[in-house]
Amino acid sequence: MAPSLPAEFSEEAIAAASNDAATPYRDLIHSKEPYRSLFRANPWMRAPKPDEDLVWGQGKYYDTTVARKHPYWKDISLPTAGKDIAQMRRDLYEWGYCLIEDALSPDQNQTIYQRLVDQAQAERDLGIAYLSEAQQNLWSLVNKGDVFVRCMTHETDAVQAGLLIERLLDEMMGSGWQHLSFLANISFPGCRPQGLHQDHGLVGTYKFLEAPVHFNTIYVLQDVDEVNGGTLIVPGSHQRYIEGNGTFGELPPPINLEAPAGTIMLMDGRVLHGGAVNKSDDLRYIITNSVVRPFIRQQESFHLTISPEVLANASEKLLWRCGFQANGQRSMVEGYGYYGSGKPGDGNGAIVHARLAMEAGEYRRIGELSPGVPPIETPTLKMIQEQHESWRVVARQLIQRIRAK
Ligand SMILES: [Fe+2]
Structure with missing residues (x-):
């Protein structure tokens, strides 16, 4: 017979002694922040429920346009694609993202694009593709072409801005960052918008206010805009998150990313963003390569x-x-x-x-x-x-x- 437990260790005694116990750490972990405060202050940012029709003309977050056409943003100097690393540093700090012009040469862009088109089609044909209402995700690119391996080590023969990207990532997160995942996101005509989110949400409700622990490297393989689903971004939202001590107050509207093929966007993991609706008749291909501080469990094992x-x-x-x-x-x-x-x-x-x-x-x-x-x-x-x-x-x-x- 198993020895009896001391009375204080029994399930009943522990439960009785836990009524009204102060649990500040658990309360923080289960607080649902920063989304609870975000949606309270900005109800128009809530993602539509799966059975809800999309609503246009009423200021929903997904009903937006590129910065230069946006009534709120058109006179504000947001990041544009360029090659000046000093400007990129300023953009990253102030707006949470920067755009590297011609990060892929036209040939590099075409090689990656064609490989993705073929692989994605083959995976759909086989019935093994991973899709949501918002996009097809093409996972584990590391096994699906040597060009992807070379992008993951930032070889300049695969991604000509590789050295510049490494330098900026080292500056943002210290050296020793590692890949969280390397996948393509393919939005399709008529897809639904993704909910606005922070990619660093994988660290839960813990507050990372002093520096990012996650950065996304987004390869833009076609010209993107408000028509074919340029990523929704709330510029500067990482700073609002810091000012709110891990919560959000009222925020400005998102924009659609506007960038030519070959651009790479670096984006701080604290920036609110989401996949946009693709109103064109074609598939839209990007790659998202998230990198993280190495204590974070990888999205792709x-x-x-x-x-x-x-x-x-x-x-x-x-x-x-x-x-x-x-x-x-x-x-x-x-x-x-x-x-x-x-x-x-x-x-x-x-x-x-x-x-x-x-x-x-x-x-x-x-x-x-x-x-x-x-x-x-x-x-x-x-x-x-x-x-x-x-x-x-x-x-x-x-x-x-x-x-x-
Ligand atoms: Fe994301």
Whole structure:
């Protein structure tokens, strides 16, 4: 018979002692902010319910236009596509986004665009496509073309503004950011608008006021405007969020993004935005590549997603950017990574070795061990340590110190 619990540990006693308990942390986590305050102050920003018809001419958030035609915004100097990095820094701080003109050369743009068109069609034909009322999402591009891998490491032969993008992301979030996801968003004629949201909403109701933890890199592959669904953006909303201490008061209206093909938009994860209605007769393709501070769980599980073929040829940079460099705080495999720096190429935390062994069906985990009873099969960890973990030398010295006691 199981020993009886002390009375204070019983379900009934805990429940009785929890009535009216102060729970300020839980209250914050469940506060539904910043959307609760946003919709209270701006009811016209609420997303239409799935069975609701879209309403035009009544000031709904999705019923908007590009900045230069917008009565509220037309005389305000919002970001436009350019190549001046100093202007981009100012735009990012003031408006929460900037537009990099010709970030893709026409050839680069065409290569990516055509690859997406073909892949998206093939996935729809196979019936495996992921769609919502707002768009088709084409996930795991990392496996769907070498050009995407090269974009993920910002090679200038794939994305000519790669170095500039890396520099700005380093400045916005410190180096060591990693990919959250790399996908295409394809809006289709007659699609419904996405609700306005912050992409950093994945960190919940915690307040990130001092600096962004998430940035989106948006590849504009066709000219976009108010007709074909240029992304809805509330310029400067990241600053309103900061001023509101993680809540929102009354906000100005969103605009539709207007930008030529080949532009890349960098957007602070705190900026309110959403997919727009596509009123054209054609599909509209963009890529959204979100990057995050590395403590954030990835939207695409790159550890499981990336194909063995891509992994076998992966650069140290790709592995690093996709979360394959463990350190003592994240992504360890059976402890491997505890000595890791999290930096590219560091063998003390290169968990790709574990993944490749698993892929080959050769990975042997450590189970229950007893002194003097050798395991039936050598744990794979031991082999990985011997081959790749330079800090094992120090670990052995420490083991010896305990043995000497
Ligand atoms: Fe978004």
